[in-house]
Amino acid sequence: MDSGVKKPGVTSSQVAEHAGVSQSAVSRTFTPGASISSKTRQKVLASAKTLGYRPNAIARSLITNRSRIIAVVMAYLENLFYPDVLEELGRALAAENYHLLLFTGFMDRDSDPVFDQLMQYRVDGIILASTSLSSELSEECATAGIPVVLFNRTTGRDAVSSVTTRNREGGKRIAEFLVAGGHKSFGYIAGLENSSTNRDRFQGYSEGLAAHGHTSIAVETGNYSRIDAQDAARRMFARPNRPDALFVANDHMAVAVMDVARYEFGLQIPDDISIVGYDDVGPATWTSYGITSMSQPVKRMVEATVDILMDQIASGEIEAEHRILNGELIVRTSARLPATGIVVRDGQQIYRPKEA
Amino acid sequence: MDSGVKKPGVTSSQVAEHAGVSQSAVSRTFTPGASISSKTRQKVLASAKTLGYRPNAIARSLITNRSRIIAVVMAYLENLFYPDVLEELGRALAAENYHLLLFTGFMDRDSDPVFDQLMQYRVDGIILASTSLSSELSEECATAGIPVVLFNRTTGRDAVSSVTTRNREGGKRIAEFLVAGGHKSFGYIAGLENSSTNRDRFQGYSEGLAAHGHTSIAVETGNYSRIDAQDAARRMFARPNRPDALFVANDHMAVAVMDVARYEFGLQIPDDISIVGYDDVGPATWTSYGITSMSQPVKRMVEATVDILMDQIASGEIEAEHRILNGELIVRTSARLPATGIVVRDGQQIYRPKEA
DNA sequence: TACAAATTTGCATACGTATGCAAGATGATT
DNA sequence: AATCATCTTGCATACGTATGCAAATTTGTA
Structure with missing residues (x-):
C-alpha cells in the first residue's frame, strides 16, 4: 500500500549535501577519469550507498548527448537465427556498457513510425537485422548522423555499413x-x-x-x-x-x-x-x-557489428565499412x-x- | 565524409523561432491534450516539418519523470517460447507507445549490475520473464517503486504481480x-x-x-x-x-x-x-x-502483463495483482x-x- | 456595445547531470 | 623557505523540454 505518488529518486545534490561536498564532486565520482581525490571519492561513495543513489542516465544523456542506447530492429524472431543474434548482441553491448532497445514485429514498408521512435530517443546507433525492412530507413538514419549497421544484409549503394558473410x-x-x-x-x-x-x-x-x-x-x-x-x-x-x-x-x-x-x-x-x-x-x-x-558465424558477426558501431560513435566519423566473414x-x-x-x-x- | 562532430539535433526553440511563437507553444503542439489553438498548431507543425524536428524523448523524460521505457529481462532465448513472447511484447508495448529495453544472457545470481542499469534508466516498468532469475531482484524493484510483473513465474510471497497459467x-x-x-x-x-x-x-x-x-x-x-x-x-x-x-x-x-x-x-x-x-x-x-x-496462451498472457503495467503506471498504485490464465x-x-x-x-x- | 467567461499564449523556472573556468590546496624542486 | 607545477574543488551554466501562473486574446451572453 504505497502512496499514490511516483518514486522520488535520490539526486546527486542530495548526496552532495549528505557528504558535505559539491554536486560537481558527486558527478566526478561517477565519471570515470574525472579529476577527483580518493578521499572525497570515498566520502561520496559512502553517502551514495547509504542514500541508495544511482546516477540518472536520462539526465546524463541530455547533457552528454549520448544515450548509451543502441536500437536493434528485427522484423521477426520466428527464425531462431535472430534470437541467437539478439542474445549475442545483448552480451556484446552490455560488455561495452550499452543497452539494447528492441524494435520488432512490423514488417510492413511502413517504417516511418519506427524511425520516429529511434530519433526521439536519440539512440547512439542502429542495428538493422531485418531482411524485410525498407532500405530507405537506413539511409534516413545515416543522413541524420546516426551510425547504422546492416546485419546480414547489404544495400546496393554501399553508403551504409554492413556485416555479412560470403x-x-x-x-x-x-x-x-x-x-x-x-x-x-x-x-x-x-x-x-x-x-x-x-x-x-x-x-x-x-x-x-x-x-x-x-x-x-x-x-x-x-x-x-x-x-x-x-x-x-x-x-x-x-x-x-x-x-x-x-x-x-x-x-x-x-x-x-x-x-x-x-x-x-x-x-x-x-x-x-x-x-x-x-x-x-x-x-x-x-x-x-x-x-x-x-x-554463419553469429558470434563473430556480432563482434564485428558492435566493433563498427563503437568505432563510429567514438570517432564521430560515419564512414561506411563492410565486414565480410567466412562460413563453412x-x-x-x-x-x-x-x-x-x-x-x-x-x-x-x-x-x-x-x-x- | 561528414564532419567529425556529433549530430546537432533540432530543438523546440529553433522551431519556435522559425514559426514565430514561443517554445511553450511548440511543446504544447506535441503534447496531446495541451491547450493550443489549431492555428498556431498548424504553424508549428509546418515549421517542425521543414526543420525536421522531433521531440527529444530524453529531455521529455527528465521533466515528466516518465521514460516510456519498459525493461524486459529474459535469461535466455534458446527456447522459442521466449522469442515468441518478446515479439508479442514488442507489439503490445508499441501499441501503448512504450518501448522495450532488453536485458538478456546473464543467468547467474549476479543480478546486481542488471538492477543498476534498470534503475539508472528510470524505466517505467519491468517484466521479468526469466525463470532462472533471483527473486530478490523483483522485490528490490518493487521497493524502489517501479511496477514489476513476473511473466510465467511467481514467487512465494505474492508481493509482486505475476501472470501465469494454471x-x-x-x-x-x-x-x-x-x-x-x-x-x-x-x-x-x-x-x-x-x-x-x-x-x-x-x-x-x-x-x-x-x-x-x-x-x-x-x-x-x-x-x-x-x-x-x-x-x-x-x-x-x-x-x-x-x-x-x-x-x-x-x-x-x-x-x-x-x-x-x-x-x-x-x-x-x-x-x-x-x-x-x-x-x-x-x-x-x-x-x-x-x-x-x-x-500457454502467449498473446493473452502478454496482454495481461501490459495491462497490469499500464494500470500501475497510470495510477501510481503498486498493488500486486495476479492473473492466472487457462491453457488447453x-x-x-x-x-x-x-x-x-x-x-x-x-x-x-x-x-x-x-x-x- | 459592454462585460464576463473561456481559451490561448508567453514568461520563467525546474528536471538531474556534466563541464569550462578560476580559485584553492597540495606537492615538488631549488 | 620560496617558487612553481600539478591536482582538486566549487561555482555557474547548459542540455531540451514541460508546466504553473498571469497576461493577452478570443468567444459567448445580455
Missing part, C-alpha cells in the same frame, strides 16, 4: 558439394526475393552449377517464412521432374521443407532427395533434421556425401574441396 | 490424459528445480497420478536446457524400468528428449513411449515432433490417445475429459 561463395560451395555428390537435377527454395542474402546465395548457386554444365534450376519462393516455405516445397515436390538436390535459402525454411518432403510426399532424405540449408542454426543441428548447412559448409545427414573433400575440424565435418 | 491444473490434466491412455509407469523430466512453473507442474502431475493410485514417478532433471534435457533423457531411458509415459516440463526439452528416444534408443513414439510437453510452442507443432502439449491440452501424435475425452475446437484436437 553469401555468393556459400551458394557456390553448396553447388559444388551437390555436384560432387553426383546429383543431376537441382532446385532452389528462395528467401525474400528482394533481399541481398537471397540474391547472392542464388547467384553463387547458379554460377556454381553452371560451371559444371547445369543451367536449369527449379525455383520456388518461400520468403524466409515457414508457411510460405511449406507451400513452396509442395509445389516443388509435385513437379513432374522433381529435382534430386535442393538448396533451401535458410535453415528455418529447410526444416519446414524436410517435414513436407518426409510426411507429405514420403521422401527419404537423403536417398530420394538431398537438402542443403543456410545458417547452421537451431533445429538444423538436431538429430531429426541434421541439415547440411552453410554456417557443415556436413550432416540431409544430403548425400561426395567421395572426397570432407574434412573434420573442431569435431565437425565440413566440406573443403581442394581449390586448385 | 500450471498445477495443467500437470494434473496431463496425468489424467496419460492414465486414460492406459499407461502404467510414469516419468518426469523436470525443469529448473527452484522455478515455480516446474514445482507447480510436477505437483499437479503427481497429484493427478496419485488420484489413480500411481505413486511412483521416475524423475530426472533437465533444467529447461536442451543439453541437460538430453542427459536427463539418456538416464531416464537407460533405467531398467523405463516408464512408458513421460511428461517433459516444457516443449523445448521435449524435442531434445524425443530425439534421444528415437535416435539413441531406437524407441517408437508413441508406441514404445508416450511423451507430453508444455507450452505448445515452435517445434512442438512441427510434423516431425507433433508434441501433445499443454498450451493440445493433442497431437507424441502420445497414445485415450478412448474418450478428445474434442475438436478451432481445428485443433484438445483433451477435455468430462468433469463430473
Whole structure:
C-alpha cells in the first residue's frame, strides 16, 4: 500500500549535501577519469550507498548527448537465427556498457513510425537485422548522423555499413558439394526475393552449377517464412521432374521443407532427395533434421557489428565499412556425401574441396 | 565524409523561432491534450516539418519523470517460447507507445549490475520473464517503486504481480490424459528445480497420478536446457524400468528428449513411449515432433502483463495483482490417445475429459 | 456595445547531470 | 623557505523540454 505518488529518486545534490561536498564532486565520482581525490571519492561513495543513489542516465544523456542506447530492429524472431543474434548482441553491448532497445514485429514498408521512435530517443546507433525492412530507413538514419549497421544484409549503394558473410561463395560451395555428390537435377527454395542474402546465395548457386554444365534450376519462393516455405516445397515436390538436390535459402525454411518432403510426399532424405540449408542454426543441428548447412558465424558477426558501431560513435566519423566473414559448409545427414573433400575440424565435418 | 562532430539535433526553440511563437507553444503542439489553438498548431507543425524536428524523448523524460521505457529481462532465448513472447511484447508495448529495453544472457545470481542499469534508466516498468532469475531482484524493484510483473513465474510471497497459467491444473490434466491412455509407469523430466512453473507442474502431475493410485514417478532433471534435457533423457531411458509415459516440463526439452528416444534408443513414439510437453510452442507443432502439449496462451498472457503495467503506471498504485490464465491440452501424435475425452475446437484436437 | 467567461499564449523556472573556468590546496624542486 | 607545477574543488551554466501562473486574446451572453 504505497502512496499514490511516483518514486522520488535520490539526486546527486542530495548526496552532495549528505557528504558535505559539491554536486560537481558527486558527478566526478561517477565519471570515470574525472579529476577527483580518493578521499572525497570515498566520502561520496559512502553517502551514495547509504542514500541508495544511482546516477540518472536520462539526465546524463541530455547533457552528454549520448544515450548509451543502441536500437536493434528485427522484423521477426520466428527464425531462431535472430534470437541467437539478439542474445549475442545483448552480451556484446552490455560488455561495452550499452543497452539494447528492441524494435520488432512490423514488417510492413511502413517504417516511418519506427524511425520516429529511434530519433526521439536519440539512440547512439542502429542495428538493422531485418531482411524485410525498407532500405530507405537506413539511409534516413545515416543522413541524420546516426551510425547504422546492416546485419546480414547489404544495400546496393554501399553508403551504409554492413556485416555479412560470403553469401555468393556459400551458394557456390553448396553447388559444388551437390555436384560432387553426383546429383543431376537441382532446385532452389528462395528467401525474400528482394533481399541481398537471397540474391547472392542464388547467384553463387547458379554460377556454381553452371560451371559444371547445369543451367536449369527449379525455383520456388518461400520468403524466409515457414508457411510460405511449406507451400513452396509442395509445389516443388509435385513437379513432374522433381529435382534430386535442393538448396533451401535458410535453415528455418529447410526444416519446414524436410517435414513436407518426409510426411507429405514420403521422401527419404537423403536417398530420394538431398537438402542443403543456410545458417547452421537451431533445429538444423538436431538429430531429426541434421541439415547440411552453410554456417554463419553469429558470434563473430556480432563482434564485428558492435566493433563498427563503437568505432563510429567514438570517432564521430560515419564512414561506411563492410565486414565480410567466412562460413563453412557443415556436413550432416540431409544430403548425400561426395567421395572426397570432407574434412573434420573442431569435431565437425565440413566440406573443403581442394581449390586448385 | 561528414564532419567529425556529433549530430546537432533540432530543438523546440529553433522551431519556435522559425514559426514565430514561443517554445511553450511548440511543446504544447506535441503534447496531446495541451491547450493550443489549431492555428498556431498548424504553424508549428509546418515549421517542425521543414526543420525536421522531433521531440527529444530524453529531455521529455527528465521533466515528466516518465521514460516510456519498459525493461524486459529474459535469461535466455534458446527456447522459442521466449522469442515468441518478446515479439508479442514488442507489439503490445508499441501499441501503448512504450518501448522495450532488453536485458538478456546473464543467468547467474549476479543480478546486481542488471538492477543498476534498470534503475539508472528510470524505466517505467519491468517484466521479468526469466525463470532462472533471483527473486530478490523483483522485490528490490518493487521497493524502489517501479511496477514489476513476473511473466510465467511467481514467487512465494505474492508481493509482486505475476501472470501465469494454471500450471498445477495443467500437470494434473496431463496425468489424467496419460492414465486414460492406459499407461502404467510414469516419468518426469523436470525443469529448473527452484522455478515455480516446474514445482507447480510436477505437483499437479503427481497429484493427478496419485488420484489413480500411481505413486511412483521416475524423475530426472533437465533444467529447461536442451543439453541437460538430453542427459536427463539418456538416464531416464537407460533405467531398467523405463516408464512408458513421460511428461517433459516444457516443449523445448521435449524435442531434445524425443530425439534421444528415437535416435539413441531406437524407441517408437508413441508406441514404445508416450511423451507430453508444455507450452505448445515452435517445434512442438512441427510434423516431425507433433508434441501433445499443454498450451500457454502467449498473446493473452502478454496482454495481461501490459495491462497490469499500464494500470500501475497510470495510477501510481503498486498493488500486486495476479492473473492466472487457462491453457488447453493440445493433442497431437507424441502420445497414445485415450478412448474418450478428445474434442475438436478451432481445428485443433484438445483433451477435455468430462468433469463430473 | 459592454462585460464576463473561456481559451490561448508567453514568461520563467525546474528536471538531474556534466563541464569550462578560476580559485584553492597540495606537492615538488631549488 | 620560496617558487612553481600539478591536482582538486566549487561555482555557474547548459542540455531540451514541460508546466504553473498571469497576461493577452478570443468567444459567448445580455
